[in-house]
Amino acid sequence: MKKIRTALAFFGALMLAAACNKKADFDYYYYDPEDYALLQQYLSLPDIPDDYTANFPTHLRNAGLFPRPVERDKAVLGRVLFYDKSLSKDGTVSCASCHKQELGFGDDVAFSRGVFDRSTERNSIALTSVSNFSAYYGTDLNGSQAIRFFWDNRAETAAEQSQASLTNPREMNMHMDEVVSAVQSQPYYAPLFKKAYGDDFVTANRVKESISNFVNAMGSYQSKFDAEAAKVTGFSAASYVNFAGFNVQQNRGLQIYQANCASCHSPIMGRPMLFNASNGLDAVTHPDDRGVGPVTNIPADEGTFKVPTLRNIALSAPYMHDGRFQTLEEVVDFYSTGIQAHPNLHSNLRNNGQPRRFNYSNEDKQALIAFLHTLTDDQARKDQRFANPFKR
Amino acid sequence: MIVGNVQCSIFNQQCSMNREKRSLSSIPTKILCYTMLRLALLLFAFVFYAGQHACAQHFYYAPNSVHIPVLGQKGDGDAGVGMSWGSNYFAVEAAGVYSPKQHWAFMVNALTTTTGEVRRKEDVGTVIRFLELGLGAYQSFERGAGSIFAGVGQGNLFSHYGGGNFSQFTIRRYFVQPGLMYEDQMFRCGLALRLSRLSYPKGESSFDIDVNELNAIRKIEADAPFFLPELGLTGGIVIAPCVLAIQLASVFPDVPGLNFARFNMNLTLTYDFGLMRRVPSKSK
Numbered sequence: 260m261k262k263i264r265t266a267l268a269f270f271g272a273l274m275l276a277a278a279c280n281k282k283a284d285f286d287y288y289y290y291d292p293e294d295y296a297l298l299q300q301y302l303s304l305p306d307i308p309d310d311y312t313a314n315f316p317t318h319l320r321n322a323g324l325f326p327r328p329v330e331r332d333k334a335v336l337g338r339v340l341f342y343d344k345s346l347s348k349d350g351t352v353s354c355a356s357c358h359k360q361e362l363g364f365g366d367d368v369a370f371s372r373g374v375f376d377r378s379t380e381r382n383s384i385a386l387t388s389v390s391n392f393s394a395y396y397g398t399d400l401n402g403s404q405a406i407r408f409f410w411d412n413r414a415e416t417a418a419e420q421s422q423a424s425l426t427n428p429r430e431m432n433m434h435m436d437e438v439v440s441a442v443q444s445q446p447y448y449a450p451l452f453k454k455a456y457g458d459d460f461v462t463a464n465r466v467k468e469s470i471s472n473f474v475n476a477m478g479s480y481q482s483k484f485d486a487e488a489a490k491v492t493g494f495s496a497a498s499y500v501n502f503a504g505f506n507v508q509q510n511r512g513l514q515i516y517q518a519n520c521a522s523c524h525s526p527i528m529g530r531p532m533l534f535n536a537s538n539g540l541d542a543v544t545h546p547d548d549r550g551v552g553p554v555t556n557i558p559a560d561e562g563t564f565k566v567p568t569l570r571n572i573a574l575s576a577p578y579m580h581d582g583r584f585q586t587l588e589e590v591v592d593f594y595s596t597g598i599q600a601h602p603n604l605h606s607n608l609r610n611n612g613q614p615r616r617f618n619y620s621n622e623d624k625q626a627l628i629a630f631l632h633t634l635t636d637d638q639a640r641k642d643q644r645f646a647n648p649f650k651r
Numbered sequence: 652m653i654v655g656n657v658q659c660s661i662f663n664q665q666c667s668m669n670r671e672k673r674s675l676s677s678i679p680t681k682i683l684c685y686t687m688l689r690l691a692l693l694l695f696a697f698v699f700y701a702g703q704h705a706c707a708q709h710f711y712y713a714p715n716s717v718h719i720p721v722l723g724q725k726g727d728g729d730a731g732v733g734m735s736w737g738s739n740y741f742a743v744e745a746a747g748v749y750s751p752k753q754h755w756a757f758m759v760n761a762l763t764t765t766t767g768e769v770r771r772k773e774d775v776g777t778v779i780r781f782l783e784l785g786l787g788a789y790q791s792f793e794r795g796a797g798s799i800f801a802g803v804g805q806g807n808l809f810s811h812y813g814g815g816n817f818s819q820f821t822i823r824r825y826f827v828q829p830g831l832m833y834e835d836q837m838f839r840c841g842l843a844l845r846l847s848r849l850s851y852p853k854g855e856s857s858f859d860i861d862v863n864e865l866n867a868i869r870k871i872e873a874d875a876p877f878f879l880p881e882l883g884l885t886g887g888i889v890i891a892p893c894v895l896a897i898q899l900a901s902v903f904p905d906v907p908g909l910n911f912a913r914f915n916m917n918l919t920l921t922y923d924f925g926l927m928r929r930v931p932s933k934s935k
Contacts (some may be wrong), residue, residue, distance in 0.1 A: 262755065269786055273801050277825035277848045283875040285854035285868065291815065307858050454859075 294450035301447045302648045308335045308454075309644040311476035313390045316489040319480055322529035327393035329476045332455040337473025339451060340466060342647045345441050346425060348374045348432035354424060354470070355647060361640050363387035363571030364477060369582025373430040380429060380548070381410050382582035385575040387639050388568050389417065390478030392530045410564045410580040412535055413554045417471035422463075435463040442466060477645060479570045479636040487633075488527055496526035505633065512630025515623055519594075522607050524569050528634060531566040536605040538564075539598035539614050540579060548581070562603050573632045574640065587628045595619040708766060709777045709810045709864055711871055712822065712849060713912035715762035716898040716919065717883020719830040719841045720748040720798060722756055723791040723925050731921030733898060740766040744917060749924075750789070758785040758800055775813045781806030783824065795833040795841070802826060810864075816857035818868055824849045830883065834929070839894050840886040850876035867910040877906065887919070894921045 289307050290298065298304055311334040313326040340346065341354045357371035357379065358364040365385030370378045389396075395406040396416050408414035414423055425431045425438055433441070442448050442461045449459040456465060487502035500517055501510050517526055523533050535551045544552070544562030552561035564580045578584040584593060598604070598614040608615050619627065639645075720729055728749035735742045742764035750756040760783045766776040783804020790797050808820045830843025856868050879902050887896025900915040 262752075266755075266786075266788065270801055273803065273825060276803065283851040283854060283872045285820075285851075285856055285872045287856050287858045289858035 290450060290454065294453070298447055298450055301445075301650060302339060303650055304335065304339075304648050308332060311472075311644060313476065313478040313480070315391070315478070315480050316485055318485070318488040318491060318527055319391065319529060322525075322527050323394075324391055324529055325394050326390045326478060327396070327475050329390075329472050330455070332451070333469045333472040334476050335473075336448075336451040336455045337469035337471065338645065339447070339648055340442070340470050341473050342649055343441075343445070345445060346431060346433060346438055348437075352431055354421070354431075357383040357424075357430070358386050360642075360645055360647075361574075363479070363574040363635075363640060364645075365571075365575035367576060369577050373427070374432045377429045377432075379427075381580050382577065384408075384410060384565070384567060385571055386474055386477050387574075387636070388477070388479040388570040389474050390476055391480065391568070391570070393417075393475045395530055396475075406530060406534065407565070411551050411554050412565055417474040418464075418467035421467050421470040421474070435466075438466055439463055473645075477639070479639045481638040482528075482570065482636040483633040484528060484630075485636070496521065499526050506629075508626045508629045509633055511623070512626035512628070513633075515619070515627050516630055519617055520569075520627075523566050523605070528568065528570055531568055533566040533605065535560060535563040536566050536607075537562050537601045537603040538594075539601050539604045539608055540581075540583070540593075542599040542601055544601070544603075550580070559603055562601055569631060570634050571636055571639070573635050587631055588624065591619065591624045591627055595624065708775060709812070709818075710766070710910050710912040711808060711810075711818075711820065711867060712902075712909070713762075713764060713779055714845075714879075714881050714900040714902055714915045715760055715781060715783075716744055716746065716915060716917060717828060717830070717843045717845050717881065717885075717900050718746040718748065718758055718760050719828075719832050719843045719883060719885055720756065720758065720789070721791075721796045721832045721834050721839065721841075721923065721925070721929070722748065722750050722789040722798065723796065723929050725750055725753045727923075727925035728756070729894075729921050729923040729925075731894075731919050733917035733919030735917040740764065742915075742917065744919070746919070746921075754788050754790065756787055756789055756798070756800075758787065758802070759783070760785070760804070762806070775811055777808065777810040779806060779808050779822075781822065781824075783826070785826070785828070787828075794835055795831065797829075797831050799827070799829045801828070812857065812860045812864065814859075816860045818854070818856035818860070818864075820854040820871075821852050822849065823852055828883075832885075834889070837889055838887075839889055839896065840884075842885075843883040845881040845883055845900075847879045847881055848876055849879055864910065867908060870908050874909075877909075879906070885919075889926065892923055892926045894923055894926070895919070896921065 287307055295306060308331045311329040311331055315324055315326060344350050344353045344356070346353065352374050357366050359366060363385040364387045366383035369382055370380070371383045373379050392406050396408075405415065408417065408420035409423070414420040422435065425433050426435065439461050448461065452459040452461060452465065455469060483504065487504045488499060490503070491498045496517065500514055502513065505513060523531060523536060525531055541562070544550070550560070550562050550564045552558070552563070554560070573587065576586060578587070578590050584590045595617050598608050598616070600614050604614060610616070716733060722728070728747065730747040731745070733744040733746070742762070745761045746758070748756050748758040762779060762781040764779045781804055783802055785800040785802025787798055787800030803823065803825050805821065805823045808822055810818045825848045826845050828843050828845040830841060832839065832841030851871060854868070854872065856865070858865065882901045882903055884899045885896050887894050896919050898917055898919050902911060902913045905913065
């Protein structure tokens with residue numbers, strides 16, 4: 260009897276120990292411990308790199324949008340480069356100085372300040388939805404369907420765009436050789452290059468490619484508009500009206516938008532319907548800023564500018580290529596009654612050859628503005644994957 | 652041997668050994684003996700072939716052999732060593748059981764197995780070290796014995812993926828193992844069902860490894876502990892006072908996505924303390 264009791268006690272203890280349902284909790288290592296310790300001295304980077312894959316909702320995929328593949332390690336490196344002020348001539352400016360995450364990677368002044376407090380020449384264009392249209396960047400892939408960077412569409416790719424900003428005398432004012440030297444001089448880059456490229460050899464092309472990976476990962480697809488658009492089952496633009504999750508004012512604004520604005524800016528906030536256009540800001544082309552004209556040397560492009568996406572538009576005041584409008588109210592007022600008879604004014608903004616007058620009522624204006632606020636993606640502006648990684 | 656990593660060893664025994672003691676003089680018995688020898692050689696060939704051709708680079712669990720002893724009385728026990736090897740793996744198992752009191756026994760089992768050339772730090776493969784202790788009860792029959800053991804084992808599993816990337820886990824397994832063995836003067840076979848609870852109390856892994864390996868590790872982290880029924884089969888020839896047996900342990904059902912080795916087959920040579928006492932009497 261004693262033996263049986265002993266045996267039962269043994270089995271009981273064993274069962275009790277076995278029943279202790281401790282879940283596994285593993286540690287993962289991505290960087291060499293010494294490398295990560297070095298990175299931690301300067302940067303707040305997760306020990307496991309973030310995944311920069313964008314998961315577009317169905318309505319965007321249906322519209323032919325899909326994110327360009329992003330290489331995680333290169334995006335992480337690109338993130339550091341994007342925020343690194345040592346890549347500018349006077350060490351005061353980084354890409355992020357003019358492209359602030361909380362502002363949809365745009366800026367809140369008409370002209371951002373570059374090195375030596377120099378004024379840039381155009382309003383900083385918001386980058387927050389580059390990923391949305393990344394499949395269309397680069398003429399080699401998309402031919403006539405390609406989307407370009409800058410207000411004058413002069414850069415084909417994010418890499419080209421980054422080089423233009425790094426070397427612009429009013430922005431970062433570096434030569435690419437100086438950029439390479441600056442990168443080589445910072446100890447935290449060696450581990451990041453090793454992960455991204457297998458060695459720590461720094462080249463201008465690698466710098467551009469990494470920034471390009473980071474910028475191409477900037478996506479905006481979690482706005483209130485997207486949440487409602489994702490519920491739409493139809494494929495036609497006419498289906499994107501009267502969203503259940505919108506209030507009356509927002510739906511009225513949506514209706515006005517679809518009727519009057521979508522033909523340029525896209526009914527579903529996909530890629531803009533036009534690459535560039537004159538919206539009649541002025542009656543004549545400003546001689547100091549002829550827009551796309553000097554880039555293409557096509558007369559019809561004189562005085563035209565990129566047609567931007569309106570995603571996160573509420574974050575990126577002031578508006579237009581020269582930041583002339585401080586608020587969305589001013590923008591709507593302009594489109595209501597202020598369009599000028601520029602020679603290249605787009606036909607969408609003409610009525611019998613004359614500048615169109617939408618003559619919005621105050622209620623219409625407020626409704627349109629209320630709708631434009633539904634395009635703000637708060638997730639994107641707070642996403643830590645895109646935040647400043649520097650501790651200093 | 653692990654995952655189709657089968658095991659083999661030198662087999663040069665002859666059935667004529669201990670002929671008088673085991674009363675093998677009759678013609679039918681001789682025929683049976685040679686048949687058994689052929690069967691054993693065939694199994695040896697299979698084990699060797701499988702070992703050469705089927706082997707995973709990395710795995711995150713491998714069942715050790717299910718040790719099913721034949722015990723008759725106080726003082727009985729056995730001690731054995733099993734081995735398997737192939738082009739890409741090597742495994743050694745040691746097992747022992749002892750009955751300090753009638754109907755009661757304890758057992759110790761150990762496993763070490765290596766795939767690839769991970770013994771050299773820069774190479775790729777997996778190493779497992781595992782030790783378990785069990786306590787149980789047995790009842791002898793006219794030709795064999797029934798037993799039930801329960802216990803706990805713990806070990807370490809280290810995988811190297813190249814480029815300095817590795818994973819390392821502590822594995823712990825609680826088990827209850829009822830089993831049956833048949834034994835006569837020439838032959839021994841048996842089966843057992845090992846009901847295991849497998850957990851991973853600690854683990855660490857490089858993140859920059861093959862995505863399938865990483866997915867397996869993350870699935871283990873998410874899903875552990877696992878309750879695994881494992882089947883143990885053994886069959887061998889008696890060469891008193893030893894037994895040369897092939898042992899097969901199999902995890903069933905399959906556990907996909909975890910990179911578990913499902914099979915372990917090895918060739919084991921066991922010294923049985925009680926065999927010389929039991930076999931003559933049973934052969935009458």
